[in-house]
Amino acid sequence: MSFNRLLAVAKKEVIQILRDSRSLFIVVIMPVTLMMLFGYGVNLDLKGLPVYVYDRDGSQQSQDLLKHFQASKYFTIARVVNNYPALTRALDDGHAKMGIVIPWDFSQRLSEGGPVQVQALVDATDDNTANVLIGYTQAVVQGYSSGIQIAWLRERGLQIQPSPVSVETRTWYNENLESSAFIVPGVLALVMSVIGTFLTSLTIAREWERGTMEQLISTPVSAMEIMMGKLAPYFVLGMFDVVICALIAIYWFHVPFRGSFLTLLVSSAMFLVVVLSLGFFISVLAKSQFAASQIALLITFLPAFLLSGFLFAIEQMPVALQWITRILPARYYVSILKKIFLKGTPTALLYADLVPLAVFAFVLAALATRSFHKRLE
């Protein structure tokens, strides 16, 4: 192995990256764009959901109940309507996530002390949102209801013991329950996958496609020197993007960073070796830029997006899928990222994630090395 030849390949690659606006775009603009997109765009928090109200009673009491809804940060009373069709239409066209109908005898039956029901029409297209809505609605109505009970008892000179059991919640790790804190660290895994696999898959395939590989393999440069020389610049760019993304996460999105920065760099380096090797491997097999980029997206970007635990909790997946996630390097990297950022888990406790990641890095690097030969078929 000659360091000078490796360096020659790396230098050539750097010049090519700098002259290719597409590569530069992917290296510089894409990470920032993805951070912004996921930091702002993907919001799993349910706040201010639009609610339409059809108050058939129009009494002091019904207004009271609606004030309880309005007071909750989860709901916004978007509009008050005066017929059913208007309510249904709002649900149909998505202007409302929920419609509340207060019956005409609401106040009357309340004054009689009798039970009265309020109707909630919920858009359950997204079952998750619907479940959360129903929960919040029940909580709001429950609160209103117990207020009436207490008042009723007081009027009769009775005292009620304040709720004997209550919960005092402490939210750890993501104290403000911001979904950006949950999502943004995982974006690093997405960025690495794109830089690593996508760009690398192009670089070798390009040499075959443009015919430059034939002349390259007729020189004394070894297969190993070609691989390392080609991957080195992307490794540096990948690490650069790790730092950029981490800084955006910490200083722009105020995601807490409680772990060790060194561990972040080491685990990112290992994940980069994984994705770079994978990209190289794909490129050697595909030999056309188009095929290589498609395969790269399919086997790295999509799993990193869907199955890594980046957006969707692995524990919530079907058991079969949970098993599949175990063979995805991105899963371990995302897990490390979330622990380093939010939990500050000491490095010694990250071995369950670090060791599999290291094994993947080693195996894939070995596979990539063996896949490439200085031979035409």
Add this chain to the structure above:
Amino acid sequence: MTDQPQPAIVADGLTKSFPGVRAVDALSFDVRAGEIFGLVGPDGAGKTTTLRMLAGIMPPDAGNATVAGFDVVRNPEGAKHALSYMPQRFGLYEDLTVDENIRFYADLFGVKKAERRQRSSQLLEAAGMAEFRQRLAGKLSGGMKQKLGLVCALIHHPKVILLDEPTTGVDPVSRRDFWRILYELIAEGVAILTSTAYLDEAERCHRVALLHQGKLLFCDTPANLKAGMGKGVLSVTGPEPRSLRSQLEHADGISSLVLTGDGLHVVVDDAPRRIPEFEARLRAARVSFDAIQQVAPTIEDLFVDAVGSGGSTHA
């Protein structure tokens, strides 16, 4: 490797098959240091496959080959520092400048900076490209690209140069530069193996091998090949070459016939005897002609005669 003058390139029974076709069939020849050796043949004759096997980038199915004293079949990497291979398709980086391409190849061969500067200036000067150093390779003309390929191939003083149709699609001026550089290398004792589809270029080689369907038909100096043809070549000129052809193609004693710009080249068994016969035949058919005379055979005559007429070849 050794002191005794052994051939710079030895191909011994090289054979390579691809699905459905035997591209190279038991090919043997050798190229000496200081010699330009031409591989001539139509597309699909096996020229590119032969060069790739010698360059150590394609393993043969059978046979042996040594290049600059290294066994390239068993140890394909061994000879790489001593050889240069220029593929048929432009193999340099179009998004790198002329200088950057040269530097890249110089670095791969471990050429020192001072030597690179001196050598590249000298080569670029000879190629008439000194003022294009900062130009992107992709912006060069076809001829310039090929000359740049040659400059990159020569930067490390190779002992053996393998060129695959280096002048295809190259303008006449660049072709002349190209050949001048090759002749200068011969003086340095370099062995050059080049394939070409231009039969007039074959005449510039010291020795020529005619390849057809992977097999070697002839291998000798152009002069010997032509002398040993054992047949005469008649040039028949006239205003309508096609009428000449339709009259003569079924005449006795013809082994092949090829259209030229102003008439025909006809390979015949016995030239002095056939000239009056042809004249009589054309007069009888009232096809006008200017002259029928015996001419020195060209490689093209030889090649067409050996491969069978009707094949289109570049003149």
